[in-house]
Amino acid sequence: MIKTSSLSYSFGTEKKIQFSDLTIQTGAQFLLLGESGSGKTTLLHLLGGLLRSQVGSIEVNGTDITKLSESGLDRFRGQHYGFIFQRNHLISALTVEKNLLMAPFLAGLTQDHARVDEVLSQLGIAEKKRSRIQDLSLGQAQRVAIARAVLNKPSVILADEPTSALDDKNCDRVSDLLIAVAQQQQATLLIATHDQRLKNKIKNLIQL
């Protein structure tokens, strides 16, 4: 469960965004909509502990992440979150398999090779396990990024414009997979986007 109260963020002295209080139940799926510059990414990063908030509290699974130390927050991120971004941000020096294994390694969890196979076949890219990142298509790479995000079975999946770089066909496929995997793992899914194509798939909206 994610719960925020009186959360705000200031950019310098002039611009300040005040967010209305949110409560998102575990396993729920939400779209975070808003114009460019409305603070979608800022809110998502605040909720994901990528950006430290200045005012207000954010409670994730019973922990107020604004009160965590820097390294405590790192550990919390590793164990509770999965992130997906507009660009896949895969590590091009590593193979698909090693990219996925980075998730448990960095989170300090055991590296389960069977789990890698399971997730890859679930996302329909089992044969790409040993491929280099450069050899993947855009859609495949985004699916690898999803695989990496869900590998540790996080309770919260945060996605920032995960489909806006994809064509209709890939958008459809990637978002369906993301929604299905999140559902199967009982993970809370929050997608920040201005991609209208996703509105048909997720009905819960948070408008900024």
Add this chain to the structure above:
Amino acid sequence: MNLFSLVISYLKARPLNTLLNILLLSLGIAVITILLLFSNQLKEKISDNTKGIDLVVGAKGSPLQLILCNVFHIDFPTGNINLLEAERLSKHRLVKSAIPMALGDSYQNFRLVGTNRAYAELYQAELAMGEWWTNDLEVVVGSTVAELLKLKVGATFESAHGLSKEGHAHEESPFVVKGILKSTHGVLDNLILTNVSSIWKVHEEPGEEELTSEAVTLINPSSLVPSVEAGDSTKEITALLIKYRNPIAAIQLPRYINGQTGMQAASPAFEAARLFSILGVGVEALTGFAYVLIFISALSIFIALYNSLKERQYDLAIMRSMGASRSKLFIATQLEGISLTLLGSVIGLALGHGVLYLFTEVVEEGGKTGISAWVFYKEELYLLVGSLVLGILCSLIPSYQAYRTDIHKVLAGN
């Protein structure tokens, strides 16, 4: 997956860059290693070879040449000295012992030295097989000579006049190998030892021979060359190796010889130090060059890391988002720099020893120096530690950059 395999993957992702960095550093380290091995062993050889010789007395000329010729057997003699004069000097109260040296002949580039047993004892030489010479034209050969020329006990050969291969052969008087020395890892290994009168014998004009060889009983044999009468003023030798009786001799004897006699005295220790200071300039120049190489390689590693960090800012941010702490990224970047420098220095050390091994194996002159490629000095450990520090230093700024990656800015800023 672990940090190390991540670092290796990053290095492998830029193979040419990695190769260049390792190559630059290993060349620098290799040059330093070769110089280190060479000059350290040369110093040891010099001090070993001059052990027990306080002063060399020979004909007037260059003192360095006198030493190089009579102690290290690499230069040509300055000329001859009169046996009578040498004898007189050997009885001087400040002289403890004097060893005669008669040079001038060689066999296949190895020098024939007319001397006595005391010369071999100077280097604690022992026979590996055979026996010491007893008569004229009998020789004992050093271990390298025996090995390279495949000489066995009982073999005969004709020496050539002069110290190079071109000299004309003394065909009329062949030498017989009576014994082979164990290796002393010094100059003795490259010499063929015989008595002084053998050297005289091969240089005599035919006819002159009859006169000396028939003098069977000697009333008062020379202290230096027992086969001739003391006070013989016609015979000549190349030099005398002198050991002082007491420390006063070090002050008085050279002055006496250089001033009061027609001979010249030179101290091996002093001349060796002089020689080394001359060589030292070259060694220093090469060492400087090696350090420039190392500095450039460090700079190159720094630039490579610095640039790759810009490309990798998304990698770093995404790793942070997956739970990596700041310090983990710091360590990963440090590890990358350290891997490069450690790998470079290990390869450099191996290269240094390898090149020296090739030099001693392939080049004949290299083999004669008696320098070994498989000697290790503690300075090499310093080189390893130094390269570790170098790795830490040149990845310090990139590591700090990795440390303070702003996840939000990087990930939101696309």
